[in-house]
Amino acid sequence: MSCIENIDKSRVPRHVAIIMDGNGRWAAQRGNKRTFGHKHGVKSVRSAITAAAEIGVKYLTLYAFSTENWNRPKYEVDALMTLMVNVIKAEADDLKKNNVQLKVIGDKNSLPVRVCNEVERIEKNLKNNTGLTVVMALSYSSHWEIINAVKSIAADVKKEKISVEDISQDLFDHYLSTAEIPNPELLIRTSGEARLSNFLLWQLAYTELYFSPVLWPDFGKEEFFQAICDYQKRERRFGMISEQIQKPNLK
Ligand code: FPP
Numbered sequence: 001m002s003c004i005e006n007i008d009k010s011r012v013p014r015h016v017a018i019i020m021d022g023n024g025r026w027a028a029q030r031g032n033k034r035t036f037g038h039k040h041g042v043k044s045v046r047s048a049i050t051a052a053a054e055i056g057v058k059y060l061t062l063y064a065f066s067t068e069n070w071n072r073p074k075y076e077v078d079a080l081m082t083l084m085v086n087v088i089k090a091e092a093d094d095l096k097k098n099n100v101q102l103k104v105i106g107d108k109n110s111l112p113v114r115v116c117n118e119v120e121r122i123e124k125n126l127k128n129n130t131g132l133t134v135v136m137a138l139s140y141s142s143h144w145e146i147i148n149a150v151k152s153i154a155a156d157v158k159k160e161k162i163s164v165e166d167i168s169q170d171l172f173d174h175y176l177s178t179a180e181i182p183n184p185e186l187l188i189r190t191s192g193e194a195r196l197s198n199f200l201l202w203q204l205a206y207t208e209l210y211f212s213p214v215l216w217p218d219f220g221k222e223e224f225f226q227a228i229c230d231y232q233k234r235e236r237r238f239g240m241i242s243e244q245i246q247k248p249n250l251k
Contacts, residue, residue, distance in 0.1 A: 003225040007055055010227055011232055013185035015059035016052060019199055020044065022191030022215030026097070029215075035079040040217035042087050051221040053098060053132045055228065059181055060134050063199050067107065067141035081111070083140065086116045092122050099131030105177035106140030135181065142201035149175035186231045188224075190216045210235050 023037030026094065035196070050059040065080060072080075075141055088102075095102065104119045111119075116150060119138065152175050156162045163173070183203045189195075192213040196204065210227045212219065 003222060004055065007225060008232055009056060012055050012057060012228065013231060014057065015061065015182050015184040015186075016057050016228075017061040017063070017184040017187045017200055017204070018048060019063045019187070019189040019197060020216040020219075021189055021193055026215040026217045033081075034076055037215075038076075038080055038215055038234055042083070044139065044216050044219045045087070046091070047221045048219070048224055049095075049100065049134060051224040053100065054221075055225070057132060059184075060132060061105075061137060061178075061181075061200070062134065063137045063140070063197070065106075065138050065140070066198060067110075067139060068198065070139070072112070081115050086113050088118055088122050090193050092125060095122075095134070096129065097154050099129045100192055101126050101129045101131070101133040103133055103135045103181075103200065104138050105135055106138040106197065108139070110139045118120050133181070135178070137199070137230055140177075141198040143198055145177055146202060148177075172202070176202060183207065183215075185236075186210060186227065188212060188217050188227045190214055206236070206238055208236065220237060 020041060022106045023041045024034040025037070027034050027037030027042065048062070049060060058098055065085065069080070070077060102119075102123050104123060107118070108116050115138075119136070130161060149172060153162070153167060153172070157164060178200070184200065184207045185206070187196075187200070187204055187207045190212050191213065194211045200207075208231050210229065212223060214223050235245060
């Protein structure tokens, strides 16, 4: 029986974020180069998108390439950039047909021009879709994003567009690359590693964390549904006590 049967469709997280980890180890286990693992990771990207759309998730954020990943060997960085462009190109028609939007977050200026142009072209092409939004974090890190937001806020204060007193949690949200996107209710990290790796640090403040031992190329729809089932067993208290969650009018 598929785990999808156990999912309560009325309590599906609106936003799921994934740290797709373990491609390199998956390839090494098969005596292959790391890039072999990345290529096989693409089918898990497809499965996650299909599974998320199937149960009504509105936003799926995928950590595809971090700011720190630029420090990997050149052959791997080049292969990953080529893979991103090829995958986005190859999947564009299917994404359009399936009503999926694409939004890329990260330091687009640091991307090779061909990658930047292609992602912007596809983002534009899918912008009228209304179903699942796939947010691809590309050359992204939270430290980069937060510093960027602070600089923009400081510039707006200097230009007297806003005052220091206007700075609030809500205002800060709007200066992040995820402005307009709700915070993830669930973060999945594959491959057994249990850390956040500079990913959505501000946005994950109250997110439920799910660490799966499965390496990313083996993470299929069933594993995605298992993560959702696990999430639905959690009680999200946001600093309150259990009784307040169960009886919202309790004083
Ligand atoms: C982490 O595994 C994975 C990456 C840095 C790249 C993720 C890229 C893909 C899944 C390919 C295509 C993606 C899209 C969105 C088109 P790792 O290399 O750190 O694995 P390891 O920890 O086992 O070394």
